């Protein structure tokens with residue numbers, strides 16, 4: 001059964017979120033029992049091959065989210081608003097969010113940061129019935145301005161900015177807040193202060209929930225080890241080995257066999273000679 005916003009906000013059990021970007025990913029996430037699926041703009045890195053999330057467009061997000069929804073019709077679906085789509089005023093942000101909800105069947109949108117501009121957007125969207133998930137700590141869309149993909153909240157100024165940002169997002173109406181790449185004790189403090197759930201990635205065990213990127217959790221890129229992610233499978237290795245085995249069998253005339261071949265009656269064949 002699909003979780004509702006109030007249900008997610010008051011859940012007793014830890015919340016499980018995983019990203020997905022296409023129809024099979026949606027199926028895997030739903031059948032694997034995720035409470036929430038995020039169509040993250042990490043799409044840019046793990047699916048589209050960009051070196052950042054900045055080039056991802058609203059149309060990219062909608063295209064992929066529609067496919068995820070076809071595979072996961074009974075799971076709460078969150079879609080990232082990509083870079084540049086919620087920074088030019090609340091009207092533009094509202095239009096982008098409405099497109100996502102109407103065209104993909106998403107249940108909520110997510111956006112990064114807690115600047116006054118973003119807080120205005122969170123306020124207007126949530127007041128008008130579009131659930132918003134916030135995101136503080138490491139924010140990949142603006143990582144260049146943060147000095148690269150670095151752990152945030154280590155010094156007092158950055159820690160304070162992260163705590164205040166999470167609190168401000170809650171006050172503006174966010175129903176949950178992602179904490180990315182911050183010290184575990186800081187995430188614990190934020191989780192204790194907020195009444196809405198925190199969902200951590202690289203933020204320790206004390207968050208209300210956790211999120212992992214599909215490709216990280218399944219080990220789809222060989223050798224791409226990340227401190228903040230655990231690889232629960234090695235599908236990249238498995239895929240490479242499977243394709244190499246297929247290639248070897250084709251080259252040796254061992255595939256296909258009778259198993260994969262179709263038969264016809266001898267008399268039909270005779271008439272062709």
Ligand code: KIV
Pocket residue numbers: 019038039040041042043080178180201211213
């Ligand atoms: O885009 C994404 O995958 C995310 C998660 C890491 C939270 O924003």
Ligand code: NA
Pocket residue numbers: 040041042080
């Ligand atoms: Na994201």
